[in-house]
Amino acid sequence: MIVPQLKTILKNIPHDWLGTTFKNNNLLGRELFCKKLSAFLLSDLPINSGNLADIGNAEDYLRVSTNLSTIYELCLAEINGLDVAQVFSFASNTMGIIAVAKSTGALVHVYGQSEIFSSDQLSVLQGIGCKIVSHSGPAKPKTNQTDIIIALESVKGDSVVDAVLGDNVLYILNQNLIDSAKVLTIRKRMSTPITTPMALERLHKLAQLEIATIKSVDQEQVSDFNAHLQVLSGTDVDYNNTPVSFTAGLPALASLWTSLISFGGADVLMASTAYGGSSQLTDILSLSNHKLRKHSFDIQGKSIMIESIKQSLEKLSTTDLLPTTVLFCEIPTNPDMKVPDIKDLAVILQNYQQKTQKKVLLLIDSTFAPNSKIMLQLRKLVPDLNVMVFLSMSKSVSRGLTTAGCLVANHTQQGIELLSKIKQVASVLDTLAKPDQIKVLVENHLNVEKRCEDAYKVASKAGHVLVDAVKQSTGLDMSLAFVKPSEAAQGFTTSTFSFNLPVPKHSTPEINAALAQKFVDLLTDNKHFKPCVSFGQDNGLVYCTVPATSTQGVISEKDKQKQAVDGVQLVRLSFPPTCDEKVVYEHLENSVKAIYE
Numbered sequence: 001m002i003v004p005q006l007k008t009i010l011k012n013i014p015h016d017w018l019g020t021t022f023k024n025n026n027l028l029g030r031e032l033f034c035k036k037l038s039a040f041l042l043s044d045l046p047i048n049s050g051n052l053a054d055i056g057n058a059e060d061y062l063r064v065s066t067n068l069s070t071i072y073e074l075c076l077a078e079i080n081g082l083d084v085a086q087v088f089s090f091a092s093n094t095m096g097i098i099a100v101a102k103s104t105g106a107l108v109h110v111y112g113q114s115e116i117f118s119s120d121q122l123s124v125l126q127g128i129g130c131k132i133v134s135h136s137g138p139a140k141p142k143t144n145q146t147d148i149i150i151a152l153e154s155v156k157g158d159s160v161v162d163a164v165l166g167d168n169v170l171y172i173l174n175q176n177l178i179d180s181a182k183v184l185t186i187r188k189r190m191s192t193p194i195t196t197p198m199a200l201e202r203l204h205k206l207a208q209l210e211i212a213t214i215k216s217v218d219q220e221q222v223s224d225f226n227a228h229l230q231v232l233s234g235t236d237v238d239y240n241n242t243p244v245s246f247t248a249g250l251p252a253l254a255s256l257w258t259s260l261i262s263f264g265g266a267d268v269l270m271a272s273t274a275y276g277g278s279s280q281l282t283d284i285l286s287l288s289n290h291k292l293r294k295h296s297f298d299i300q301g302k303s304i305m306i307e308s309i310k311q312s313l314e315k316l317s318t319t320d321l322l323p324t325t326v327l328f329c330e331i332p333t334n335p336d337m338k339v340p341d342i343k344d345l346a347v348i349l350q351n352y353q354q355k356t357q358k359k360v361l362l363l364i365d366s367t368f369a370p371n372s373k374i375m376l377q378l379r380k381l382v383p384d385l386n387v388m389v390f391l392s393m394s395k396s397v398s399r400g401l402t403t404a405g406c407l408v409a410n411h412t413q414q415g416i417e418l419l420s421k422i423k424q425v426a427s428v429l430d431t432l433a434k435p436d437q438i439k440v441l442v443e444n445h446l447n448v449e450k451r452c453e454d455a456y457k458v459a460s461k462a463g464h465v466l467v468d469a470v471k472q473s474t475g476l477d478m479s480l481a482f483v484k485p486s487e488a489a490q491g492f493t494t495s496t497f498s499f500n501l502p503v504p505k506h507s508t509p510e511i512n513a514a515l516a517q518k519f520v521d522l523l524t525d526n527k528h529f530k531p532c533v534s535f536g537q538d539n540g541l542v543y544c545t546v547p548a549t550s551t552q553g554v555i556s557e558k559d560k561q562k563q564a565v566d567g568v569q570l571v572r573l574s575f576p577p578t579c580d581e582k583v584v585y586e587h588l589e590n591s592v593k594a595i596y597e
Contacts (some may be wrong), residue, residue: 003075005041006207010200014053017067018196020394020403021534024060024545025524030184033058033067034074034084060533062192062394062403063248063277069193072203076169085180086172088187091198091247092430095191096170097150100163101130102190103182104148105288108132110165111139112152121428127261129288148177168194189281190254190429192247192403197436214436221442228445229397233366233389233408234376241409241416244423245438249367249392249405250277251431256363256390256407257285257292258429259421265291265322266361269312272296272556273563275334278365291322299333300562306340306348313352325358330365331374332483335498335547335572336563339487342374346381353385359414360386367392368535369483371449372491375410386414393441395536396448396455396495402440404433451538454577455495456488462542462575463497465585469592476502481570496535496574498547500565504596512567515595516546519571522591528584535574542584543574 002009016022028036036055045051059065073087080087090096097116101108108131110116115134117125125132139151139159149161156164162174172178187193194202197214204211226242233243246252260266268282279294286292297312299305309327316325327349332339345362353360364374366389375387391397393404407422409415426432433441463480470478482497501519503512523544524531532543548569563570575584 002038002041002071002078003206005047006075006203007209008047009052009071010203010207010209012047012049012052013068014049016053020062020196020400021532021537021543022057022060022066023531024057024533025521025531026056027060028056028058030058030065030070030073031085033070037071037074062196063250064188065193066196066199068196068199068203072194072199072206073169075203075206076166076171080171082171086175088170088172088180088183089194089199090168090170090187091192091194091434093168094428094430095187096163096165097132098125098130098190098429099170099183099186100148100150100178101125101132102128102186102284102288104178105129106131106146106148106177107144108148108150109135109139109142110150110152111135111137111155111159111161113137113154116152117428124258124262124425124428127289127291128258128285146177148174168198186284189250189277189284191251191431195247195402195434195436198434214439216435217439217442222438225438225442225445229391229406229408232370232373232448233391233410234373234379235408235410238411241419243406243408244419244426245393245433245441246405246426246431247433247437248394248403249390250281251426251429252390252405252407253278253281254285255422255425255429255431256388256418257282258425259418260324260326260361261285261289261291262421262425263323263418265293266324266326267293267295267316267322268326268328269295269297269309269316270328271299271330271333273298273300273336274328274330275365278328293322298562299336299338301565305333305338306344309340309345310348313348317352317356321356321358323359324361325352325356326361326363328363328365330368331372332368332487332492332494334368335481335496335570337368337481337483337494337497339483339490339492342377342490343381346378346385349385350382361414361418362387363390364388365390365392367395368494368496369452369492370396371452371493374491375408377490379410384412386410386412386418388415388418395534396452397445397536398440399444399451399538400534400536401444402437404437404441451577452493452495455536455575456483456493458577458579458581459495459497459573459575461581462573462585462588466499466588466592469589470502473592473596474502478502495576496572498570498572500563500568500570501595503566503568509567513569516569516571517549519591519595520544520546522594523573523587526583526587528580528587537574537576538578540576540579542576542579545572546570547572
């Protein structure tokens with residue numbers, strides 16, 4: 001039983017459990033984490049932070065699951081006589097319903113004290129394939145056995161239902177109709193579990209312990225924060241059309257795609273190796289809806305990004321297009337760190353818009369370089385182009401202290417109207433940033449420009465050290481996927497680079513395939529390095545990952561192989577603004593020597 005031991009657990013929480021990203025070398029999944037935790041609690045081992053940390057991690061990122069949100073779910077499962085696989089927390093009060101509707105495709109009847117969704121809101125949800133009927137009053141027996149009945153806790157009573165919606169919690173009672181794994185996929189792509197402060201508050205309440213409540217944030221600070229996001233993105237400060245902040249980056253993207261569907265639909269052109277979460281989310285919403293279509297262009301290896309975009313748009317222009325075309329670009333790209341020529345990009349989009357007479361949205365993920373002021377660069381070239389910045393604020397803006405995402409519109413009327421719709425959709429999905437997240441953001445966004453510049457300088461030095469070390473060990477010149485100095489001078493000061501290690505002498509295909517992960521393992525044997533998928537951190541640690549098995553996990557093997565060289569996958573390293581540079585650079589050199597011994 002976990003609930004009686006909660007007080008002791010809460011007094012011994014490992015520091016790493018309070019973060020947003022977790023070591024990915026011992027990932028267990030929610031259910032195995034709970035089994036190992038339960039076994040530990042039944043053992044004779046003392047409950048201390050070290051022993052708790054040794055259990056491992058449920059997942060590697062807060063948007064998927066945290067150990068604390070999972071423990072809260074385990075407590076609720078235990079209290080209600082369920083398995084943890086049947087219990088999901090959501091930072092949203094509505095996404096539990098939406099996750100069931102989206103993952104099953106069934107007609108979902110929702111019963112509450114009053115109707116949960118208005119007719120307009122149901123229309124929005126229908127646009128993304130959710131068939132929901134909202135009822136007031138106690139749940140009634142179903143007339144069609146393939147339908148799903150969800151009741152709010154307040155009206156469930158003795159009714160036989162398939163799921164119950166509590167306070168930010170979904171309880172799955174009928175696992176024959178509702179697949180827990182599919183619900184988890186929707187949660188990690190369109191929403192998040194409860195935030196860490198929310199989990200701590202609820203766990204303390206269950207343990208009958210006091211905890212300070214989250215204080216409200218001064219609205220003037222919020223206004224300053226929103227203005228700063230507009231400045232970073234390169235658009236005018238507009239207090240009437242402020243950026244929209246979400247619980248994470250992908251929920252922001254979900255609201256954007258849903259809004260474009262409600263405006264008649266969109267063709268989305270994105271890199272084939274874009275962040276796996278963005279790619280899978282787009283797949284989830286497009287596969288069930290003919291009003292959202294996903295297309296791709298290649299950027300791997302020696303591909304020239306601007307040429308690939310041009311060719312893909314030319315091909316797209318000959319098809320039967322939806323009302324809006326979205327060019328979705330990560331700038332710099334992940335993990336290739338490519339930056340397209342902005343002038344060429346502007347001309348290509350202008351020509352495409354004139355040829356097709358369709359609305360065009362240039363959506364730029366500026367997470368790797370939030371200080372690029374990219375919209376200002378484009379406004380000078382194409383003043384009437386609708387540009388929107390998508391930014392994961394879980395990285396540099398928050399210093400890695402909370403998850404959050406935002407969308408920033410430029411000055412165009414199309415952008416302002418789209419942003420207004422996005423706010424409406426976000427309220428339906430209930431994925432706007434929570435008070436604890438806003439508090440962290442307003443306290444940490446200042447000086448992000450300098451943090452990015454300093455981290456870029458550290459990464460640049462580390463890149464030279466790494467390339468020189470490889471040259472010394474192999475005699476070969478290793479290419480580094482990193483922004484050029486001229487691109488950094490434009491504001492693309494990323495802290496991250498990627499590389500394919502040269503194959504060792506007398507190597508085999510099996511050795512080559514394992515080389516990237518072996519190098520990450522060597523690096524992360526040092527306390528200054530962490531096996532982690534994120535970046536933008538300000539904690540003195542270097543984050544190391546193999547994108548093909550982490551951030552690009554859901555990308556097709558065919559597309560991932562295009563970025564391999566001689567069978568060796570990319571390694572991605574992300575650097576903080578400050579660290580023990582002497583130790584970091586020496587460990588890079590020693591790890592290179594070790595990999596080629």
